[in-house]
Amino acid sequence: MSWRRVLAMIRKEAIQIRRDPSSLVIIILMPLIQLFIFGYAVNLDIEHVPLCIYDRDGTQTSQDLLKHFQATEYFRIVRAADSYNEVVQHIDDGTCTVAIVVPPQFSQTLHSSGQASVQALLDASDNNTASIGMGYAQGILRSYSSEVQAEWIEKQGLATGPPNVSFQARTWFNEDLESMANFVPGVVALVMAIIGAFLTSLTIAREWERGTMEQLISTPVGKLEIQIGKLVPYFIIGMADTALCAGAAVWWFGVPFRGSWTVLFGCSMLFLITVLSLGYFISVLGKSQLAASQLAVVATVMPALLLSGFIFPIDQMPVAAQWITRILPPRYYVSILRNVFLKGTTVRVMEGQLFALAIIAVVLVALSTRAFHKRLE
């Protein structure tokens, strides 16, 4: 191993990256764009669901109930209907996704029997939005009913113990906030998995495609020297991208950061080495840039999205799928980032995951060196 050759390789790669404006755009913009796309578009929380109200009771009590819908950011009252036909029309033409119909004598029934129901109409053509909207509506009604209950108990002159129901309602809203916070660190892991492999997936293929490989392999440079020389510049870029994404998670998405930045960057370094090596390995296998970059996307996006625990919890997967996740770097990184961000977990607790990443990295480096031949055949 000659460090002079490694340094010459690093310098050459760095110059080439600097001179290629399109690679700079990929380096800086791609992670940010992906972060925002995944951060917002794949967001499971829904806000401002268009709502139609039809108050057939028209009393203080029914207005009180509907004010609860107005007060939350989950719904936006866009229509107040005067007839059933109107309600149906608003749902049909897509103006509203959810309609709440307060029946006549709502107030009277509630006060006499202590039980009253409200009708909700849902446009379930978008299944996801409908069920989430339904959940929100139920939450609001539950919180309303607990208030009514508390009021009633108070009126009866009974002791006001902390009513269970109102506590439940609070959990509901908190849970939503948690899901957003939970989501973004996973997004950062996903973005870095894709970017990392993509960055290096082109390096070897580009040398073959431009014909520069023939001259390079006629020199005494070693295979590992080429690999290190090509990975180092992208490693530095990858770390900058990690900082960019983590910063955006905290300062833009408002994700709480409870861990240490040192732990975050330490773990990210290991993860980056793993995915950069994966990209390099892919580059060695696919001799054209197009083939390599497509292979990189297939090899990273799908596993990172589906098998990393990012969307689907790993412990609920079939056993075979669970085993597959063990060889996928994003699985460990998603969990590491969530732990560092949300729980402030220390390195000691994550030793197992870090060890797994290190093994994958070593295996990939070894595979790349084996797969790369300094020959034209």
Next chain:
Amino acid sequence: MTQNQTSVVCESLTKRFGTFTAVDNISFEAHGSEILGFLGPNGAGKSTTIRILCGLLRLTSGQATVAGINVTRNPEGVRQQIGYMSQKFSLYNDLRVAENLRFFGGMYSVSAKDMPKRIAWALQMAGLTGREHAITGSLPVGWKQRLALGCAVLHRPPIVFLDEPTSGVDPVSRRQFWELIHNMVAEGVTVFVTTHYMDEAEYCNRLVLIDRGRIVAMGTPTELKTRHMKGQLLLVECEPLGPALGALQTAPGVLDAAVYGNSLHAVVADAQAAMPRIREGLEARQIRVGRLEQITPSLEDVFVSLTASRGPGEGRAA
């Protein structure tokens, strides 16, 4: 490097790609301080041979040593001893001239202390002084080729392989390039060069004529021209050329005939006896004959004559 020290040895070298035999059982040697030219048409196996010797292709059978090192067993050892310039320009177009030199200097482990000296030397040798900061891709072809040579010999290897170094280069640049090669040889370097330009072959100390993977002749240019020509060569200036060629090819005593520029070359056993007969024969067919004389064969004539004897109408050199 002393004179006559064996530098490159090929013994029964064969390379097959599937069922196609690119290099067929060739043996030759190249020695210190000489230019060994590999001459032949495109697809003759020149590049394949050079790539095997540089360790870029695996040989199918036979044996090759470069600077005493076996290319199959120790390709890295060979790479340290050679400079290689591939047929297709393969430096980094997006790097500056000096950056390419520095990079390849680094690949050959030129020390930091020697680097500025070596780069300055290579720039001067390639006539690129003052162009250090030019982006390589923006250089004219001839300059690029000189830079490629500079990158290949920056570490002063004892053996240099040049694969069609002057293809696509204008005549003036080609001449300059050959001057560079001669200067290197004067310093004791073995230069192994492939070409399909017949005029360039004259610059070589020794030539290996190769056709369809086989060696058809070997020797100095003079040896080839005098010894390998079967018969004597006549220049026939006549008009029209087409019918004249047909007539000559079937004429008794003419071994071979070919178009050469705007006249014909004919190979005959005895020039003095054949000349009057040819003039008569052609004029009898209403063909106007101008100059008719015996000439010294060029390498192209030798090549045509050698390859023609292996099969009619095939293997004509460009």
